[in-house]
Amino acid sequence: MKLLVTGGAGFIGACFVRQTIADTNDEVVVLDSLTYAGNLENLAGLEESGRFKFVRGSICDPEAVEEAIEGCDAVLNFAAETHVDRSITDPGIFVETNVQGPRVLMSAAQTRKLRYLQVSTDEVYGSLGPDGYFYETTPLDPSSPYAASKASADLLVGAYITTFGLDAVITRCGNNYGPYQFPEKLIPLFITNALEGRELPLYGDGLNVRDWIHVEDHARAIRTVLEKGETGKAYNVSAGGELNNRQICERILEILGKPWDLVRFVDDRPGHDRRYALDATLLRTELGWEPQVRFDAGMQGTIDFYRDNTQWWERIKSGEYMNYYDRMYAQRLADSDPQPSGQGVHT
Ligand SMILES: NC(=O)c1ccc[n+]([C@@H]2O[C@H](COP(=O)([O-])OP(=O)(O)OC[C@H]3O[C@@H](n4cnc5c(N)ncnc54)[C@H](O)[C@@H]3O)[C@@H](O)[C@H]2O)c1
Numbered sequence: 001m002k003l004l005v006t007g008g009a010g011f012i013g014a015c016f017v018r019q020t021i022a023d024t025n026d027e028v029v030v031l032d033s034l035t036y037a038g039n040l041e042n043l044a045g046l047e048e049s050g051r052f053k054f055v056r057g058s059i060c061d062p063e064a065v066e067e068a069i070e071g072c073d074a075v076l077n078f079a080a081e082t083h084v085d086r087s088i089t090d091p092g093i094f095v096e097t098n099v100q101g102p103r104v105l106m107s108a109a110q111t112r113k114l115r116y117l118q119v120s121t122d123e124v125y126g127s128l129g130p131d132g133y134f135y136e137t138t139p140l141d142p143s144s145p146y147a148a149s150k151a152s153a154d155l156l157v158g159a160y161i162t163t164f165g166l167d168a169v170i171t172r173c174g175n176n177y178g179p180y181q182f183p184e185k186l187i188p189l190f191i192t193n194a195l196e197g198r199e200l201p202l203y204g205d206g207l208n209v210r211d212w213i214h215v216e217d218h219a220r221a222i223r224t225v226l227e228k229g230e231t232g233k234a235y236n237v238s239a240g241g242e243l244n245n246r247q248i249c250e251r252i253l254e255i256l257g258k259p260w261d262l263v264r265f266v267d268d269r270p271g272h273d274r275r276y277a278l279d280a281t282l283l284r285t286e287l288g289w290e291p292q293v294r295f296d297a298g299m300q301g302t303i304d305f306y307r308d309n310t311q312w313w314e315r316i317k318s319g320e321y322m323n324y325y326d327r328m329y330a331q332r333l334a335d336s337d338p339q340p341s342g343q344g345v346h347t
Contacts, residue, residue, distance in 0.1 A: 002027040004072040006059050006105065007079030009034060011181040012119070014042035016078065016219040017052070027051040031068040032079065033058040041312060042180045059101035065108045074115040074226060077105050080150070083184055084123075087146035088270060098149035099156065106160045106168070116168040117226050118157050122211060122236070123147035124172060127273035135279050136172070136234045143271045154234070161232045169229035173218050173237035174211030174278055177298065179305035181215070183313050187299075190249060191306045192313050194258045204268030206246035209275040213239040214293035214302075224289040238278035239291035251296075255303050 003020065007013040008030030020026050028046075032038045034056055046052040057064025059079045069075065080098045081087065087094045102118060109116040125134040126141030140155070142148040160166040177187045190200045221237040229235060243251075249263055283289045306313060 001073045002029065002071055004029050004031060004069050004075045006031045006068075006075070006077050006101075007038070007119075008032055009038035009040055009042055009054075010078060010082070011037075011042070011178075012176055012215055012218060013078035014039075014180055015178065015215045016076070016222055017043060017046065019216065019219045019223070021046050021049045021052060025051070027053075029053045029055060029068050029072060031055045031057055031059065031064065035081070037082065037182050039180075039182075039316075058097075059105055060096060062104050062108070065104055069108050069112065069114075072112075072114065074117065075105055075109045076117045076119065076222065076226065077102055078119045080119075082146065084144045084146045085184075085269065087144055087149070091145035091149075094145050094149040095152075098146075099152045102153040102156060106157065106166055109168075110160060110164050110166045113167070115226070116157070116160075116166055117222065117229075118153060118168065118170045119222065120154050120170050120172045120234070121147070121150050122172050122174045122238075122276045122278050123273065124151040124154055125276070128275040128277055130275065133277050133279040134172075134236065136236055136282060143273050147273075158232075167231050169225050169231065170234035171222055171225050171237050172234055172278070173221070174213050174239075174241070174276055176213055176215045176218050178215030178302055179309075180312070183317055186245065187248065187252070187302065188306060188313065190252050191256070191303055192317065194252055194256050194262060195307065195310070197258075198262070199264040200249055200252075200262050201266045202245055202249060202263050203266060203272060206249065206263075206265065207244045207274075208272060209242055209244045209277070211238050211277050212241035212243055212248075212295060213237065213291065214295075214298035217291040217293050220292070221283060221289050224283070224287050228287045230286075233282075235283045235287070236278040236280045237283060237289075238280040239293070239295075240280075241295050242275075242277055243295070251299055252303065255300060 008017045009032040055068040081094045124140045125138050140151040142151040157168050181188045183189050183192045225235050
């Protein structure tokens with residue numbers, strides 16, 4: 001099979017591509033515009049396989065998509081703007097990339113009768129109280145502009161299936177952690193800040209609960225849904241790893257042998273969802289996927305990665321790796337908000 005993987009230079013897409021090249025004979029074409037979050041270092045060495053090609057371009061650009069999709073058998077869309085805090089500061093780019101982009105991709109997939117997989121998120125369901133779970137049938141009720149843009153794309157996928165007969169499936173996963181995650185997100189931000197002896201900025205009371213999963217388990221789930229998922233269905237992806245942000249902080253500090261007084265409580269994010277928890281029975285029973293990485297082992301491996309690869313994240317945090325969009329974003333933040341950037345964490 002030859003796969004078009006969009007957003008393959010980001011955290012989850014790159015993991016999926018590395019896994020695909022290592023575990024299958026598939027060819028992979030990555031289409032990525034290399035925003036601040038895209039990093040070719042995440043894909044280093046894959047050319048040697050002879051089954052990997054990188055195309056720089058936007059999923060919103062029909063010409064770039066035409067070039068990249070040539071000869072492909074399926075399209076997997078990982079490309080997105082993904083940071084909730086950025087979506088509060090600058091929602092426009094989220095609508096452009098996360099809604100218009102999937103439309104362009106689906107039109108191209110539909111013309112060629114290709115399978116389309118939309119990588120979505122549990123954030124489309126909104127917020128849960130202390131009990132219960134999100135099911136695939138739970139109505140979409142997004143809180144942030146990021147979540148609303150992802151929910152919009154999910155609805156558009158449904159419309160392409162119903163109206164045009166597109167062969168499409170959706171995955172909705174909880175919070176990922178693992179190597180190569182951009183250090184604006186909670187776990188890599190806290191690990192790298194702790195390694196640098198800097199503060200860990202914790203939103204609100206720190207009791208927001210997320211459903212954590214190792215990125216390799218998510219990538220394997222996406223492969224499973226690509227191969228076995230029923231057209232028109234969405235599949236929740238969860239390893240049952242519910243933890244609140246305070247517990248995440250405690251684990252990180254404990255493994256690194258750092259004191260709790262590095263933690264600084266900061267004002268809560270507007271519209272901050274309280275709890276996410278997914279029921280993934282469908283994926284497990286109908287498609288036979290099971291998570292393989294236990295949280296403690298996954299977290300130890302993740303911390304080892306950031307400890308052993310300081311160059312990778314120091315370049316990003318120092319701004320040396322920042323591209324135009326990120327500088328623009330930093331400038332807007334500075335213009336609109338006198339708070340120091342880096343307070344925000346995506347959970
Ligand atoms: N990170 C999580 O915890 C999580 C959980 C559930 C679902 N998801 C979804 O998984 C997908 C990947 O998330 P991630 O954490 O790897 O994101 P990321 O921010 O690390 O990477 C996003 C990638 O998309 C690329 N990109 C952005 N705009 C583009 C455009 N217009 N054209 C082409 N490429 C573009 C970026 O350059 C980057 O390589 C997203 O769709 C996200 O909504 C993420």
